[in-house]
Amino acid sequence: MITEEEIPWDKNYSVGIKNIDTQHQKLFSIVNRLYLLEENSKNLKEELRTILHDFSDYTRTHFQEEEDYMRSIGYDKLQEHIALHEELIDYLNKIIKTPANLNIIKAKIKVISKRALVHHIINEDIKIKHFLESKEIQIQNSELEDITNFMS
Numbered sequence: 001m002i003t004e005e006e007i008p009w010d011k012n013y014s015v016g017i018k019n020i021d022t023q024h025q026k027l028f029s030i031v032n033r034l035y036l037l038e039e040n041s042k043n044l045k046e047e048l049r050t051i052l053h054d055f056s057d058y059t060r061t062h063f064q065e066e067e068d069y070m071r072s073i074g075y076d077k078l079q080e081h082i083a084l085h086e087e088l089i090d091y092l093n094k095i096i097k098t099p100a101n102l103n104i105i106k107a108k109i110k111v112i113s114k115r116a117l118v119h120h121i122i123n124e125d126i127k128i129k130h131f132l133e134s135k136e137i138q139i140q141n142s143e144l145e146d147i148t149n150f151m152s
Helices: 018-034 044-072 078-097 102-151
Strands: none
Touching: 018 044, 018 102, 044 078, 044 102, 078 102
16 A cells, blocks of 8 residues: 555666666665555664665665666766766755654655655656667668668
8 A cells, every 4th residue: 555655666667778767666665665654663763774775785786786787888968967876865964864753754864865866767767768769760861861872
């Protein structure tokens, strides 16, 4: 059951690159663990710390793998994308280092989740898909020109 606070995965967030989509879904899953925590939990601090560190660690892993993938395809906006990743990591680090109660942390994580998971995916990561599509079109056009030249 999804709570009102949780941020569900939506197929509209898909960038069409299986590994990246799978990692995005895992990030949603980690964040949503936060919303299942109860204020009166006996191990609240430890559970909260675990979730925040899992989110931070996996975000770093995901960003590194995404950047490696972008390098491998010759993505033309790689440096700008890396800068956005660094900004999100800095913000996440501030949240982790700032002592606060569960509700404040939930609110802050919800903000970064929307920035990192929703806004970043649909406004930035989707550009990777568009880049690949444009390269595919260029390759297809080049092959078509080669065939046309060969037949002439």
